[in-house]
Amino acid sequence: MKVKICGITDLDTARIAVKHGADALGFVFTHSKREISPDAAREIIKQLPEEVDKVGVFVNETVERVKEIVEISGINMVQLHGDETPSDCSSFGVPVIKSFSIGSVEDLINVQEYATDFVLFDSPRGQYHGGNGKLFDWRLLENIENIGNKLILAGGLTVENVGEAIRTVQPHMVDVSSGVESDGKKDHEKIKKFIEKAKNAN
Template structure:
């Protein structure tokens, strides 16, 4: 099971996530309490081992900005959390993770419109696109026509529910941000507990 820890804001937090077993770390370049500058993300990125994939999160950003940040920071993936079109996604040279907000059964049909590497199925937006700590009805994923090897599950996951979520949805990976935080900061014990639960073998 792949695990992505999103909302990395310092090298210290990045190292804690990697030590806990994270496969992907996410930098948020959109409006968020976890937003990071391109310059600081590039500094952190230099210290990240190659086997850990670096993801940049964007919301309705211009292609030029996405391309520049991707190049400067050395992103392995671009995660698009806004209303980006399939054509927009096709113009990005690094692999794309397209976030789809899951509210109704018909939301799964949006996946068929995109030719991307992964889909991140997330809760409907609150104040920000993603990172709001709410789950959605996982049964909606049963209607997804794409293979589960293309699905990352997000939205309100934490160490207490991630194992059940994985059993129900069978994604290739899970994504967490607020679910491994205490008082708005990444919590080493919560990250470790989350990754342990996510990667434990099922019955």
């Protein structure tokens, strides 16, 4: 099971996540309490192992600006968390994750239109487009077809529920941000335990 730790803002947390087996780290380049500048992300990314995916999270950003941040920061994957169309997702030159907020089965109707490398299913939007720490009903994903190893599960995952989530949904990857925080900051012990639980879930 692959694990992505999202909302990285400092090198120590990035190194802890990698040390304990994180496969991907997320850097948020949009309005969020976890927002980071491209220059600050670059300083972290250049000190990380090559095999770890560095994912930039964007919301309704222009293609030109996304490409610019890819160049500046060194991210090697783009996660689109807004209202991007299928054509918006085909212009970046790096792998793309398209995020979908799932509150009902109707929210899954348009997923097949997106020929992205991965699709991420998250809880319905709150104050921010992601990272709100809310669960959604995983049973809504039971009948989705032709996703296979493209599915990334997010939304309210914690040390306590990630094992059940993996066994229920069988995703390619799980993605966590607020679920490994204490008082709004990344908690290194929670990161360690979350990765352990996810890796041993099956």
